[in-house]
Amino acid sequence: MAVYLDHAATTPMFPEAIEAYTSALGIVGNPSSIHTQGQNAKRMLEEARERVADSLGCAPIEVVFTSGGTESINLAVKGLYWARNNPAGSRPRILVPRGEHHATIDTVEWLERYEGAVIEWIPLDAVGRIDLDALAGALDTQDNIALITLLWANNEVGTIQPISDVVALATLRGIPVHADAISAYQHLPIDFSTSGLAALSVSAHKIGGPLGIGALVVDRSTTLVPLIHGGGQQRDVRSGTQDAPAAIAFAAAAQHEAPSLAALRDRVIAGVRAAVPEAQLRGDPEDRLDNNAHFTFPGCEGDSLLFLLDAAGVSVSTGSACRAGIPEASHVLLGMGLSEAEARGAIRITVGHSTTEADVDAFLAALPGAFSRARRAGLSGRNVAARSAAATSDGNAPDATRAVSRG
C-alpha cells in the first residue's frame, strides 16, 4: 500500500466533492442560456460561488472562477499590471519577493521581457520570510509601482508570510497587493474582506476539490484587464462557458471542515530529527503551514532520496520545480541563502486529510535506509572523478589519472 505524503502537490478529493461533481455532470444546461435548463445550471453555479466566497470571506461577485491556480496568478498579475501601468510606462514596477512559485516568477519575467515591466526582487531571510525593511525601502524610493505580489505561505518550505504587514505598507501608498494563497487555503484563516488585498488566488485540487478549477478573488473596486476575451462571463474579466459541475465540487471541498494536521506534521518533524539527526528543518520553525515539513539532508541528492523512498512505497517531493522531469536546485532555498549543494538535498513531506499516523511511521521507518543509501550515492552523478578512477582497471591507468585530475 503506497503511502502518500505529497499533499501539497495535490490532495485526494473529498467523497462529498466527488459525489457533487459526478451527479452534476449529468445535468444539461449552459449557465449563460436563458431557458430553464440554463437557469438551473446558473443557479447551481451561483450557489457554488456563494459557498466558495463564504470560505474566503469575500462577496460572491468577487469570486472569478478560473482553470486553476496558475491562471488565477496570471490574471491577477498581468491584469493588475496592465490596468495600473496605463499609459504604458507610468507605473512599470512590480515588487516580488524571491522564492515565489514559478507561476508568479515566469509571469513577471514575461512582463519584463515583453511588456516593459521593471521587477524589483525583495530578499528573503534565512527561514524564507520576506524582508519587510527591504520592502519598505523599495516602497519609499519608488513612486511608479504597479503592484506587489507574494505568496501567503511558501509552497515549498511552508513559511507563512506577514501578509497584513505587507498590505499595511502598501495601503499607505495606494498600491494593490495580490496574494498567492494556493498553499495557504484551508490551512490558514483567510478573510478577504478585512485583508486589504486587491486580489487573491486559490485552487480547488489543493483542498480536496477537483483539478481544473480555481478562483481569483478580485476586490470589487479593483480593475483588471482580462487575459481571455469572449462572451464576457464573470464581470467581463474571464470569458468562457462556466463549469458548473467543477464549481459545485469545488464548493463542496471549500465547505468541508479543514482537517487538523499540525499534530501529524509535528510527528513528521520530530521523527525525521530522531531518525536522521543531520537533517535540517527548513522554513520558519514556528510560523509554518500545518501540513508542511521540509528538510535538507546533507550529502544527499533529493532526487535519490525521492527515488529510494518511492521504491519503499512512500511518495514525497523534492519540493522544487521540474522541467521535463529534470530536478533543479530549489530557487526558494537558494533565495534563503543555502548553497546549491545544500539545496539539492531537499525533501518536502506534506500531510493531508487522508494521512494517518501509520503513514507517517511508515515513512519514518523507510527514511534511515534511504538516507544512508542516498548519502553513499552522494553527488555521484555530478562529481564522479574519484569513483571512476577507483572503478577503472589496470589497463586504464592513463584514464584513471585523467579522471582524478578532474576531481
Place this chain on the structure above:
Amino acid sequence: MSGGVDSAVAAARAVDAGHDVVGVHLALSRMPGTLRTGARGCCTIEDSMDAQRAANIIGIPYYVWDFSERFKLDVVDDFVAEYSAGRTPNPCMRCNERIKFAALLEKAIDLGFDAVATGHYASILTDANGNRELHRAAAWAKDQSYVLGVLTAEQLAHSMFPLGATPSKAEVRAEAAERGFSVASKPDSHDICFIPDGDTRGWLADRVGAEPGIILERDGSVVGSHEGAAAFTVGQRKGLNLGVPSPDGRPRFVLEVRPSSNTVVVGPKEALDLAEVAGSKFSWAGLAPTDPSTAFDVHVQIRAHSDPVPAVAVVRDGELVIRPTTPLNGVAPGQTAVIYVGTRVLGQCTIDRTVSAVPVSAA
C-alpha cells in the same frame, strides 16, 4: 531510456527476463528543445515523454536523472577542446565511457541496482571461466560494439545489452509495434545529439576560435592560407583554395592539422595511408591479453561503421601500437581504434600518433 525504439524494447526484454527494472531517462541538456527537430533530435521534452509512455506500457517506474553538468564537462566541452587541439573525437564514445557506463552506472549501483541495460546493439558473452566478453551484435549492419569498445571489465560486469542477439532492427521495430509502443516507427537518431541540426562545422565554428594561418606541404613549403585550422579535418580535399599548384598536378588532401602553430599540412592522397596508429590512452574490454607486449593478430576498426582491417597489435612503451596489414586511410588523431579478435572486442586506444605509409621524399 532515450525515448527511442531500441531502449524501449531493451527495457521490455529485461523485464521479460525476470529482472526488476526501472526506466531512467538521462537529462543531458539544461535547455531541452521543445519538440523533436526532424529525425535528429535527442533529449527533447518529447523524447522524455516518449520514454515515459514506453515505461508506462511496460509497467515499470520511470525517472529522469540529471547528468547535464557532467555531460557538458565530459562530452560537450571535451568535444570542443579536442577539436581545438586538432583532434577528431567521438562524443558517443565519451558519453559511454564517462556518462552511461560511469556516472549513471555508479549512481545506479549506489542506489542498489546491479546493472545498466541499454538498447545498444552488442552482445556480452561469458567464457568458460566466467569472464565477460564484449562481442559484435548479431545484426552486423546495426552493430554498435565499436562505440562500446571503451568499456572495461568492471563496466561490462554491470552491463546488459538485451538487443545483442536480434538479427535486425526491423525485428526490434516489429516487436515494439507488437508491444504497443508509440515509438515503434520513430526515426533513428543519428549524428551528434547535442548538435540537433547536424551542422557540426557551424556548431564548432561558433565555439572554436578561428585565426588566419598558413597551409604547408610536408616539406615545409607554404602553398596557401586559411581562416582557422580547426575547421579542417584529415582527409579533406575541398575548400583548401591553394594558391600554388602541386608539383605533380594532382589534388592535395589535408594530412595534418597543427593547432599549436595554427597550420594545416597537405599532401597527395597516398600520403593519407597509414602504416601504424598508436595511442597511450588504451583499455581492454574484459580480460587483457596474457602478454600484450608480444605482438598479436587482431582486426582494427577506426570508425563506427568502417570495415575492420587485419592488423598486428602490441603494447610497447606505454602505447597500444597497431600496424594494419593494408594501410588505413584518412585517420585523424583523436579517433578511436577498436581492436577485435573475431567478433570479440579486445580493447581500444585513442589515436594520438600515426605513421604514414609513404615517406615524405617519396610523396
